[in-house]
Amino acid sequence: MGMIRIISRSFPLTLLPLTARAEWTVNLSPGVTEISRSIYDLHMTIFWICVAIGCVVFGIMFWSIFHHRKSRGAKAHHFHEHTLVEVIWTLIPLGILVAMAVPATATLVKMYDPKDAGLDVQVTGYQWKWRYQYLDQDLDFFSNLATPQEQVTNDQAKSENYLLEVDRHLVLPTDTKIRFLLTANDVIHSWWVPALAVKKDAIPGFINEAWAQIDEPGIYRGQCAELCGKDHGFMPIVVEAVSPEEFQQWLVAAKAEKAAAAEAANRSWTLDELMQRGEQVYLGTCAACHQANGEGLPPAFPALKNSPIAVGDVGAHIDIVLNGKTGTAMQAFRDQLDPVELAAVITYERNAWGNSTGEAVSPTQIADRIGAAQGEGN
Amino acid sequence: MSHILQRWWRTLIGVLSGFFGVQSERRREEDFKEGRAIHFVVVGLLMAALFVIFVIFLVRWALSLSGA
Ligand SMILES: [Cu+2]
Numbered sequence: 001m002g003m004i005r006i007i008s009r010s011f012p013l014t015l016l017p018l019t020a021r022a023e024w025t026v027n028l029s030p031g032v033t034e035i036s037r038s039i040y041d042l043h044m045t046i047f048w049i050c051v052a053i054g055c056v057v058f059g060i061m062f063w064s065i066f067h068h069r070k071s072r073g074a075k076a077h078h079f080h081e082h083t084l085v086e087v088i089w090t091l092i093p094l095g096i097l098v099a100m101a102v103p104a105t106a107t108l109v110k111m112y113d114p115k116d117a118g119l120d121v122q123v124t125g126y127q128w129k130w131r132y133q134y135l136d137q138d139l140d141f142f143s144n145l146a147t148p149q150e151q152v153t154n155d156q157a158k159s160e161n162y163l164l165e166v167d168r169h170l171v172l173p174t175d176t177k178i179r180f181l182l183t184a185n186d187v188i189h190s191w192w193v194p195a196l197a198v199k200k201d202a203i204p205g206f207i208n209e210a211w212a213q214i215d216e217p218g219i220y221r222g223q224c225a226e227l228c229g230k231d232h233g234f235m236p237i238v239v240e241a242v243s244p245e246e247f248q249q250w251l252v253a254a255k256a257e258k259a260a261a262a263e264a265a266n267r268s269w270t271l272d273e274l275m276q277r278g279e280q281v282y283l284g285t286c287a288a289c290h291q292a293n294g295e296g297l298p299p300a301f302p303a304l305k306n307s308p309i310a311v312g313d314v315g316a317h318i319d320i321v322l323n324g325k326t327g328t329a330m331q332a333f334r335d336q337l338d339p340v341e342l343a344a345v346i347t348y349e350r351n352a353w354g355n356s357t358g359e360a361v362s363p364t365q366i367a368d369r370i371g372a373a374q375g376e377g378n
Numbered sequence: 379m380s381h382i383l384q385r386w387w388r389t390l391i392g393v394l395s396g397f398f399g400v401q402s403e404r405r406r407e408e409d410f411k412e413g414r415a416i417h418f419v420v421v422g423l424l425m426a427a428l429f430v431i432f433v434i435f436l437v438r439w440a441l442s443l444s445g446a
Contacts (some may be wrong), residue, residue, distance in 0.1 A: 086400040109444040 029194045032216045032241070036197030038107045046100055053096070111197075114211040117179035121170070125182075125189025125202040125224065127329060128231035128288060131336070132170050135181075139254055142336050143168045144284050145234045149292060152234075163233065164221045167284065169240035171254075173247035174214045182208040186331070187229060193222030193239055201226060214241040229329075230300075231288050265339040265363040271347065274360050278348025281341045286349075289329060294353035301329070305353040314350075314359060318369055321346055334370060339363040389417045393425050 030040040068074035122133040126142070133140040146165040150156035159165070172178055182191055184202040192199040196212040214220075222237035242250065283292060290296045294305035304310045309317050321342060324332035333342060343363040350357040392409045395401040409418075 081403055083400060083402045087398075090398065090400055105440050106444060109441060 031195045031197050032214055032218065032220065033196055033212050034215070035107065035111055035212070036195065038103075038110075039197050042104055042107055045103070049096065049100065111210075114177075114179045114209045116177060117211055118176040119173065119178045120181060121172070121178060122181045122183070123191050123202065125184035125186075125191065125228070125235075126331065126336075127186050127229050128224070128235040129285075130170075130191070130235060130237060131185075134251075137251060137255075139251065139258070140335075141168050141254075143170060143238070145231075145236060147234075149283070149287065161221065164223070164236045164238070166236055166238045169219070169238045171240045171242060171247065171250050172214060173244040174217055174241050176244060176247075177211060177213045180210045180212070182210065186329075188226050189224050189228045189235070190226035191222070191237065192225035193220055193237055195220040195222075196239065199225055214239075217241050217243060234288065261338045261340060265367055269340070269343070269360070269362060271351070271358075271360040274344045274347040275351060276344075277340065278344035278346070279352070281337065281345040282348050282352075285333070285337065286345065294349070294355075304349050305355060310349045311355050311357055314346075314361060317346055317350065318342075318361065318366065322366075322369065322373070339366040339370070342366045385412075386417065386421070389413055389421050390425075393418060393421045396422070397425065397429070 028040055028043050030037055120135040122131075122135055124131040124133070129142050129144045131140070131142050143166045145163070146167045147159065147161075147163050148156065151158050151162060180191070180198065180200070182200050182202040183206060184204045186204065188204070189202040190199060191202055191210075193212075195218075196214065198210045198212055200208050200210040202208065218241055220239040220241065222239070224232055224235045224237075226232075228235075282290075289301040290304050291301070294303060296303040309320060320330065322332065322334045324330045333345075337345065340363045343361045343366045346361045346366075347359070349355065350359050350361070388409070392401070392405070392413065395405070
C-alpha cells in the first residue's frame with residue numbers, strides 16, 4: 001500500500017477536494033453582508049499570520065533542540081541578557097500587531113456606523129423570546145420557539161432545524177441598511193445572527209446599536225448568546241431576507257393580519273373556541289415555566305392546576321396575566337399577546353387539568369380591563 | 379546647567395526603555411545609582427499623558443481617514 005493511500009485512509013478529510021471542505025462548518029461563516037465578508041477575510045488573514053508565526057517559532061525551536069542535542073555534546077551557553085535580540089523580538093510582534101490593526105480598524109469603523117439606515121428595528125430580549133418592533137411602521141410582534149416540546153424530550157424525531165425555528169420570522173428587506181436597536185426587558189440577552197455578523201448584548205435600560213445590509217435573500221438563523229436563565233437555549237432567532245418589493249407586500253399583509261386580530265376581539269367566542277386557541281397560546285408562551293401539565297416547577301414556577309388564582313377570582317387572574325408580578329419571572333403579557341390570545345389562555349387555565357370553573361373570559365372583557373387601566377394611568 | 383539637562387535626558391531614556399520593555403543591565407544599574415526616584419515619577423507621568431494624547435490623535439486620524 002502506497003504512502004498516500006495510508007495517509008488518505010487515516011486522514012480522509014485532508015484529501016477531500018476544496019469544494020467539499022467548504023461545507024465543513026467548523027470555520028466562521030463568510031455571511032451575507034459586506035461587513036460579514038470583511039470580518040471573515042480579517043479572520044482568515046490573521047489566522048494565516050498566526051500559522052506562519054507558529055511555523056517559524058516552533059520550526060526554530062525544534063531545529064535548535066534537535067541540532068544542539070546532548071548526544072552530540074552540545075553545551076548550554078550561559079548569558080544574562082542580549083539587548084539587540086530583545087529589541088528585535090519586541091519590534092517584530094509590534095510590527096505584526098500594527099499591520100493587523102490597520103485593516104481591523106477599517107472594518108470596525110464601518111461596523112460602528114449605523115447612520116443613514118433605511119429601516120429601524122427594535123429588538124427586545126425577553127425570558128425567553130424576542131420581540132421585534134418595526135419603528136415607524138406600527139408593526140410589533142413576538143417571535144417564539146416553534147420546536148414542539150415532544151422533540152426536546154425525545155418523544156418525537158427531531159426536525160431539521162431543531163431549536164432553530166420560530167413561529168414568526170423577522171422579515172427584512174435585502175439591499176437596505178437596517179439599523180437594529182437592541183435592549184432587553186428582564187435580564188441581559190445577546191442577539192446573535194452569524195450570517196449578518198451581528199452579535200450584540202441586549203441590556204435592560206440600555207439601547208445598543210448594530211446594523212446590517214443583507215445582499216442575498218434567504219433564511220438566516222441565530223441564537224441568544226448571553227446565558228439568560230432556564231430557556232436560554234430555547235430562544236432562537238430566524239431572519240428571513242426578501243427583496244424590497246416582497247418586503248413591502250409582507251408589511252401590508254402583516255398589518256392586515258394585525259387588523260384582523262383586532263376585529264376578532266369584537267366578536268363573541270365560544271368556550272370551545274377559546275379553549276382550543278388557549279391551548280396553543282399556553283404551550284407556546286406559558287408552558288416553558290408553568291409546564292404543559294399545569295403543574296409548574298415549584299418553587300421557581302408555581303402550578304396553575306388548582307392554584308388559588310386560576311380557580312379563584314377571575315379579576316385577580318386577569319390582572320396577574322396582564323401586568324405580571326414585578327420582581328418575579330412572571331412577565332406582563334399585556335403587550336405580548338392580543339386580547340383574543342389573552343382571553344383564550346386565561347380561559348384555558350381556568351378549565352384545563354381539572355380546573356373546572358366552566359368560565360369563559362371574553363376578549364372584550366380583556367380589552368375593557370386594559371382600557372380601564374390606561375384610563376387610570378392618564 | 380548642561381549637567382542638569384543631561385540628568386533629565388537620562389531619566390527620559392530610562393522611562394522610554396521602561397515603556398518599551400527592554401533595558402540593558404548596565405543602564406539599569408546606572409539609573410538606580412545616579413537617578414532620583416522623583417524624576418522618574420514626574421517623567422513617567424508626563425510620558426503616560428503624552429501616550430494617551432498620541433492615542434487620541436491616532437483614533438481621530440483613523441476616523442477622519444475613513445470619513446466617519
Ligand atoms: Cu436570552
